[in-house]
Amino acid sequence: MWIILSSCLWTAQAQNKQVEANLVWNSQSENAAGSMPCGGGDIGMNIWVEKGELLFYISRSGTFDENNTLLKMGRVRLKLSPNPFDAGSTFKQELVLKEGYVKVTGTKAGLQTEVKIWVDVFKPIVHLELKSNQKTFAEAGFESWRNEDRLTKGKENNQNSYKWAPQGEVKTFKDSIAFKNNGLLFFHQNKDFSVFDVTVKQQGMDSVKGKLFNPLKHLVFGGSMQGDGLMPSGTYTGSYSGVAFKGWKLKNAKALNAINITITLHTAEAQHINNWESELRKTATIKNKQAFEATKNWWKSYWERSFIEMSSQQQPLVAQAGKNYQLFRYMLGCNAFGTYPTKFNGGLFTYDPGLIDSTLKYTPDFRNWGGGTHTAQNQRLVYWPMLKSGDAEMMKPQFDFYTNLLRNAELRSEFYWGHKGAGFTEQLENFGLPNPAEYGWKRPAGYDKGMEYNAWLEYEWDTVLEFCMMMLETESYAGKDVKPYLPFIESCLNFFDTHYSYLARQRGSKALDGNGHLVLYPGSAAETYKMAYNATSTIAALKTVLGRLLELKGGSEAQRETWAAMLKRIPPISFREFDGHPTIAPAKVWERVNNTESPQLYPVYPWGIYGVGKPGLDTAINTFKYDTDVLKFKSHVGWKQDNIFAARLGLVKEAAEFTLLKLKDSGRRFPAFWGPGFDWVPDHNWGGSGMIGLQEMLLQTHKEKIFLFPAWPKEWDVHFKLHAPHQTTVEAVWKNGKVELLKVIPESRRKDIVILVK
Template identity: 55%
Template sequence: MSLRYLFLLLFLGTESLSGQTDLEKYNIQWTTQSKNAAESMPLGGKDIGLNVWVEDNDILFYMAQSGSFDENNTLLKQGRIRLRLSPNPLKDNFSQLLRLKTGDILIRGGKKGQETEIKLWVDVYSSVINIHVNGVQKIESEVFYESWRFEDLFPKGRENNMNSWKWAPPTTVVTKADRFEVAPSFFYFYHHNLPTTAFDTVVEQQQLIAYKDSLVNPLKERISGGVLALRNLTFKDTGFGKYQNTAFKYWRFDSKSARSNRFQISLFNAQDSLAGWKSTVTQRVQNPTTKLAQSKTLTWWADFWNRSHIKINYEKDESDLGFRIGRNYQLFRYMLACNAYGEYPTKFNGGLFTYDPVFVDSSYTFTPDFRNWGGGTFTAQNQRLVYWPMLRSGDLDMMPAQFEFYNRLLTNAELRTKIYWGHRGASFTEQLENFGLPNPAEYGWKRPANFDAGIEYNAWLEYQWDNVLEFCYMILKYHGYQRQDILQYIPLIESSLTFFDEHYQYLANRRGRKALDEKGKLIIYPGTAAETYKMAYNPNSTLAGLRRVASELSQLPETLLSTERKEFWKKFLDRLPEISFREINGTALIAPAIVWERMNNTESPQLYPVFPWDMFGVGRDSLTIAKNTYLLDPDVQKFRSHVGWRQHNIFAARLGLIDEAKDLLSKKLEDSGRRFPAFWGPGFDWVPDHNWGGSGMIGLQEMLMQEVGDEVYVLPTWPKEWNVDFKLHGMDNNILEGAWKENEFIRLEMKNRTKKIIK
């Protein structure tokens, strides 16, 4: 179809006819029980994630909550619940149904006329897990709380990949036992961190002990756990068992025989006294769940689904590839919503939905707490892919957890810079602990005596501090989409840019007499283009990020940034080198950098000016050179893949390469091969692989909608044989809705303002 301009009228006050809340066909229903925890369904809300499955007629679920870090910086599960009914209805006519629209799971069973339904849901306003048992006949319920941390554990070898120690623990690692209390009305289970934690060890390792009291420490006195309300339950006994490879202790509680029963569990973690923690966690379950609480949660999910959607070939069924891609997009977006309001961001390496690691790798006979690449360690290259798609999906309320992660660590990052190098600016490393310092294993325990104390002694991560720029740009986009207030984040953005300005002048002065090159430009050396092109001179991924963030910063309204500061950043832009190019077989391509010493990984940062930095692509004069880079750069083609954090599907979408984008998307968002279709991975990380799902979401969104200045490109990279119904968000409060069917638009609407559309 040739390009033509279409000016759309404003549509106000009415919902579209797209039926965006019609998600029934995307619900997941199983009519056979699961073999093990790997065949679980995700359930959650606010900051809680549950893996729910039925095995041998018992209902089980793991419990996880954002921010539940122990002294080793493992992100702990909060135990496992087992519900056993008698007489057990699940032996007959079994079904387990995840209902997306209402955010709950229904488990049903029983002979005709004797049916029982068990409903599980999480209150999105109070972090309370609710279990409702309703039957035709009276049923007794046994509730088991099961814990593998009933005694001290001693993780060794690869098992320490779940914490901050990884392959280099400085001493014997101990996971201290949890504590358990049966009280008249409540059963408490919690982990109370020891006085000395990973924070203390890392601060000493990185020569910051004199500044320890000035650093943010999220592990000190942290208590994580929860309470089971005993309103309808009586404590019976304790005992021991084994699930897969892991021994556990259980606490069993019985209910009276009844047609209806309600059970509640509240999870909570905080840096608090034990008395304060108990007071907070019990307040949430003091009273039975009200209809109002249920109604508010249902309203939250309805509003969530009304924000946006992408439905492909919805008139078909799961035998169709396009249908499965659309369904899996919605399933993964649902998984992200389960940690909508967590204290900490959704982790790239499993989120809140990891399970027994033996089902990922049979040699990993570890506890259910295990995940690869750490629990309190946040890898920026991976985390970014989890949060970028929330802009287009309109889920801006879910993004502050990621922004606050950096903002609360700003003081630590600035202090680190001042101590090591004596200048200003925040230095955030790639493998970043939740207290703002490099991961100790990546920092290196066996370092040369004269090695710069501010640099990680690591071939992959040295000099890599530009990834914070993506989150700075994300914050600026967050403002641009719906005019969200970002005043509290301006110091973070300015400090992140200041680091590059001052640090690379500092390094130049150490090498010679001049801080700038002969053209008056900064010299970004030593730099790194992602983890791949190392010891690079003016890496383009870094330059593109600096240019984009500084440019956007200089255009903010004066309510956010003064004229004086905006002028400063305009001058900083003038000090930045231009993007560099290279020739291969006579064709100009975007270069990774001017030169580099070696390659360490398999990323394609020469295309980062395409995504995330919005400098090359559809609707821009630069499209041809970017396409040539994608198609002709031998490294890009060698590394081209859909697996894990690889983002070639996004590049292809941004460059209008329809066949490439469709092929990579089809592999990226195809069924995972596990019982739950969106439990992808492990890829390079773990299961479920959230940066796999996030990169898939981004690529699909970009195939449908791209913005260049005041223009919106609709279906710029869309395979026309796929029918699609979509609602996506753009800059300046624009909401684009459309339906493409049988090779033509049957509806296209732009809400909130007139915008130039190119289709």
């Protein structure tokens, strides 16, 4: 049972919190698998030193080619003479978390050299700043494996939208790379024909093609590299991790003690490359001596917004989990201002696939489950933790992804079924249509062309409602104006109302059942319970989003009447028993089990219908403990949510066990490069679900109440700062089995704090 402690006892002042425990490596890496992430704005790099040479990959949000592969910019190789990283040198590579950069230092026989690598958070520029106590020659090589066209065959097509079902030859087209103006210019310019055109034709939508949003058309991305005293110095060829490449060298003719190299990036729709290049030059020529200070200040405020630091004398994995929570949040912060959301299958930090699976001798552009393909069940876990970490601004790229596709989703409903509402499929392209491989090329004659012919994805429409809920929650957590999102949210809800009425009328004369409820059939409880009747995950989503809309201060009277009327049409959640224990059922009935998710617990998380301090908690706990499918599916790997469910249910022992498994070191040199799990490395939905579970162990809410430590082991010490609804922040220290500090902003919310200790 819980012991409820009064929050009035603690009024101590918050401590000045600094980000601690920078990640330090004192030896060089064997290869890119030992790389360290670094980035900012919307740029990510993998940095490592190998055999005395500093290397890094550069990735950027939104760089999709004709096949919808998320291409890297390239790889940079820095060679120095005299070389501070030669054998026998004293070496140090450090991720300076507080200020968001990587510092590499080498000392040998009186030579002392430092290279600082950082990204301007506010402009797409990568900086290398070298300082040495001896005059140094620098050779900066830009390496590309896209120096010529490359056929992608077999599993390599998993990096693009064709996946396992390419229709003919698939080719990754070469980039344009050349020396120019004492530097290097590189870019990829999409050809007119792309996977968008293939998908539109496949799905029979040619007649409305001109109305569809196409983000691949005329897309150009790339950049330029230049440096102090550096001049073109020829080309070279080589092979890395089994993949051939070509390199372009810039080298300084005169040795210098300080050398600054910049790589400026630009991505835009441009029919003429001259226009794109002109905009790139504008960015490259803007000089701002305060850029690093502005970037440092951004990271400083980022770390001050929230944190979790924890330890235990009995359990060393506790501190490890806290460290990895922080490292993963750093990776998320590197795409704070992306054109596109952070991808669940590697984000901006993928590397050579042959170093993950030796059979995959593909280029560094490879990632499993596609580049421009959006898998909503996975993406949601990357973005939910940003509410409690105070990073609502970083959710905009994810919201923009959906709102940009609203008209395409509405056109699908109108085109195929003749009704209103935005129907979003589970595996969705960045142009709003179902992934062509998942849609299916071999389809029965007469099969509904609006449907995916797919055992996992058929009738799975409801994941978009989680993003609707996130949009709504940014109002309470961060004071955001959600009115611009209301048309999107209403259209998503309207789809369920109109489409299931439409389907009911295909079967008979009535749109509703005998109780006046929608008949949510055929449906899907996640990807697991298929051909479901009244899936619990869908019902919980509709009830919660509609209920949240009715709590909004905005909205017209007509809108509120519409929302209230639809809420009445949502059927109730179904239940079943195991050995006399009542539990939440995944649906009223279903035909088969197809995957290993536990959507019967989605009313616990994300929907919060059941949980600590709420009615029916015992039934939800029974579901976690006795449902035979839930027991069979339990795991900490990848997108599994058992750590979150346990925390939401106040199950301290189970929450602790799953969280420590989820957030322990990855087994790779960078401890938060988890995976591949069910997806890829680094597995961002693994990290996101770990973040969520840890947050829920510390802070949960119900109505006006804020529960602290609802699933926290008494013997674990923690200092945290997290965000709560009504623009509230809570900072607390739990140490030696008691609260030593509690700060609540605004102070008026202190009365709502309930400290629960089991």
